[in-house]
Amino acid sequence: MAKSRLFRSTMVVSSMTMLSRILGLVRDIVLLGVFGAGGLMDAFLVAFKIPNFLRRLFAEGAFSQAFVPILSEYKEKYSLREVQILVSRTSGALLLILSMLTVVVILMAPWVVTLFAPGFADQPNKFAITAELLRLTFPYLLFISMTAFASGILQSYGRFAAPAFAPVLLNLSMIGGALVFAPMFETPIMALGYAVAIAGLLQLLLQLPQLSQQKLLVMPKIDFQHEGVRRILKLMLPAIFGVSVTQINLLLNTIFASLMIGGSVSWLYAAERMSELPLGLIGVAIGTVILPSLSKSEAQKDDVSFKKTLDWAARLIILVGVPASAALFILSDVLMQALFLRGEFTLRDAQMSSLALKSMAGGILGFMLIKVFAPAFFARQDIRTPVKIGIISVFANMIFSVIFIGIFYFLEIPLHGGLALATTGASFVNAGLLYYFLHKRxxxxxxxxxxxxxxxxxxxxSAMVAVLYIMLPYFPTDKAQWQRLIALLIMCTVGALVYGGVLLATGFRPRHLKHG
Known part of the structure; x- marks a missing residue:
């Protein structure tokens, strides 16, 4: 029964995430079509990436990985009243820290922009707009972090639908901001800043009714001496590196890209968004679902169930990650042309984004495996190992960046492609070392x-790759966007059918995906 629930929960999260990713894709098509690549779009992406980076770093990354195992332990060992006290004290500590951080960043926005996008400093108008956008978008971190806190509670109680649906509201809000409200502003891009902040609040409000149903909608209280809060903070601080290395590496790319030619930030963004489709659909879904399950197995000292859960998750990840990496590499050109080539997003922008996606595609499998391997350590409250690996991975990314930028410069290839390739290399360093220690222990x-x-x-x-290569020359590059989209959909469908058909022909069966 528990195994069935685990698979059902994964399907719920995956389906809700699919809806969110599809709307996210529509959002990116709208944003890049309305505002183009470079210029003010670069300014917004930097202003949005800063709170979004901290969200993934603190809220959905380190905090969730530290909080969920402690919450699972309290559920197993203590009464509902003790769980309510833990929730109250934890939310109080989180609110205080986030509120202070939000005020500081709003007051020091120009200095923060200088830190995260030093290349904007010699463009006064772009720099000023980025700082103003950051003041508008940063409250999103406060709202979305509390949303992640509420989601962690609900997921621990087997409620996955509302947390997985919440990102849909962000996409809808930003689409509305670009199409409806942007023309009303003197500087149209400012509408997106307000849309981001409003979306964060809406996502938090969505979680509250279900928290109330679980009798865990309690008033926040500040008590840093509470035993559970102290343990969470102790786990959380080093976990920032351990679980969020991918985001740190992507942020380093933004810093480097701000120093390159205009448009580099937007091109990398478009590539990142495409690479996040399979990652979000399966990688994030499985990582979200298995952490409570692994934490429960660890609390019950059930090593057999712990290993079976990891094995099951790895099967799903590799089943999707390998073909996704290959397909995105092969289809990178047609993907960018079919999806984004419209309005202010030019053919050159599509080609530059395609280069970044080609360089980033190989790392998708690495990114997805991290989502499975890292929770295995956090469920055991072992923070030190992934932290050490995270530090190594960040340094590896820096070294790879220097090497690949040098190679791309020598070969006269646009330098942002080297940044994307460095991220791919760092993802495999991270995933490989995580597996090494899981195996060793x-x-x-x-x-x-x-x-x-x-x-x-x-x-x-291999069969899928061969079929996609055969179909590639027939892609209608000179046709209307709707025709390009239909052609892309046909190619993806045929590729998926060939992959699935050959997989069945080799003896693989759906039952092989069952837990255990």
Whole structure:
């Protein structure tokens, strides 16, 4: 029964995430079509990326990974009243820290922009607009972090639908801001700043009714001496590196890109968004679902269930991650042309974004495996190991950036592609080291049954790649956008059918995806 619930929960999160990602794709098409790449769009992306980066770093990253295992332990060992006290004290501490951070950043917005986008400093108008946008968007961090806190509670109680649906509101808000409200502003891009802040509040309000149903909608109280709060903070501070390395590496890319030619930030953004489609659909969904399950197994000292959950999650990740990486690499040009080539987004923008996506596509599997391997350590309240690995990965990203930028410069290839390739390399360093320590400590390893699985995935992906290469020359690059979209949809559908058909022909069956 528990195994069935785990799979159902993954499907719920995955379906809600799919809806969010589709709307997110529509959002990006609208934003890039209305505002183009470079200029004010670069300014907004930097202003939005700062609170969004901190959201993933603190709220959905380090905080969730520290909070959920402690909450699971309290659920197993203590009464509802003790859980309510933990929730109250934790929310109080989180609110205080976030409120102080929000005030500081709003007051010091120009200095923050200088830190995160130093290349804007010699463009006074762009710099000033970025600082003003940051003041508008940063309260989003406060709202969305409290949303993540509420989502962590609901997910621990097996309620995944509302937390997974919440990002839909952000996409709808930003689409409305661009199409409806932007023309009303003297500087149209400012509408997006307000849209982001409003979306954060809406996502928080969405969680409150279900929290009330669980009798966990309690008043926040500040008490840093509470035993649970102290343990969460102790786990959280180092976890910032351990779980959010991907985001740190992507942020470093933004810093470097701000120093490059105009449009580099937008091109990398478009590539990141496309690479996040499979990551969000499966990687984030499975990472979200397995943490409460792993934490419960650890609290019950059930090592067999712990290993089976990791094995099941890795099967799903590799089933999707391998073909997704290959398909995005091959289809990068047609993807950018079909989806974004319209309005202010030019053919050159599509080509530059395609280069970034090609360089980033290989890292999708690495990003997805991190979502599975890192929770295994956090569920065991082992923060030190992923922190060490995270630090190594960040330094690896810096070294790769210097190497690949140098190579791209020598070969006269646009430099932002080197940044994307460095992120790919760093993702595999991170995932590889996480697996090394899981294997070394006998927490998880790819057993003998994986030899056949790896062969099946490799054969099926190769067949899909061959078919996509055959279809590629027939893509209608000179046709209307709706025709390009239909052609892209046909290519993706045929590729998926070939992958699935060959996978079945090699002996793989849906039952092989069952937990345990």
């Amino acid at each position: 006998d927490i998880f390893r790819f057993g003998s049954h994986w030899k056949k699985l790896f062969a099946q995935f490799a054969i099926s992906t």
